[in-house]
Amino acid sequence: MDDEVMAALAALLEALARIEAEWPDKPCSLARLSKRAGLPMSVLRRQLTLLEEAGLVGLDLDDGGVTGTVRLIRD
Template sequence: MSSHPLDESASAAPDEAVEGGREAGTTASGASDSDGSLEEQLARLLAVLVDPSAASGLSLARVSKRSGLPMSTLRRLLTVLADADLATWTLEESGRGSACLTPAGRAAIGNVPGHDTSSPI
């Protein structure tokens, strides 16, 4: 008796384990566990964007490198910040883009208790 091809694909190999509907080693946001928590990721991104040299915008590649965030995570976080009107970012068809905090974003970071406005986060 032969088995149906779908029956064979139904069982995942141990190295393809799935935890809670997602691949093992990833968080609910899709980021790798090694990228840190959402709060850590956001803090790293904001530390780059609050820097005075970023006031007029930085390339997404530079923000990714300085923050240590993968481009997919960076774009996801920037979308959240843009939806909250705290940052703006652009992405051209060529794949190049830039990001910066809005005045509201800079003000919000300056209003964080214990945050020294003269230094990055």
Template structure:
């Protein structure tokens, strides 16, 4: 991955970290993360797919794939804590 992609993914993880700190143990809606990360939903979904494939988040889409939730995996939470805490 190039540096620009890594920067974008780090921004998504940081926004998810902030949301998770405010509402621990509760999955984050894609709409909330899209707003916090300042990413259009279409781009956010692609970025979350990459993070899910890396094992850092779990993504649960509702029927139709339009809405859903995202949360850290244990490994993703640990990595985010090391970076953002």
């Protein structure tokens, strides 16, 4: 992966961490993360797929993957 992609993934993880810190007991919706990160949903989903494959986030998708929630995996 090039530096630009890595920087984008790191920024997405930081945005998710900030959301989880603000609302620790509430799941983070894909829509909220998309808005906070300033990413179109299609880009967000591609990046989250990479992060999920790396074991850094967990995705819970509903109805064909259109909506859902995401969380950081802290091991």
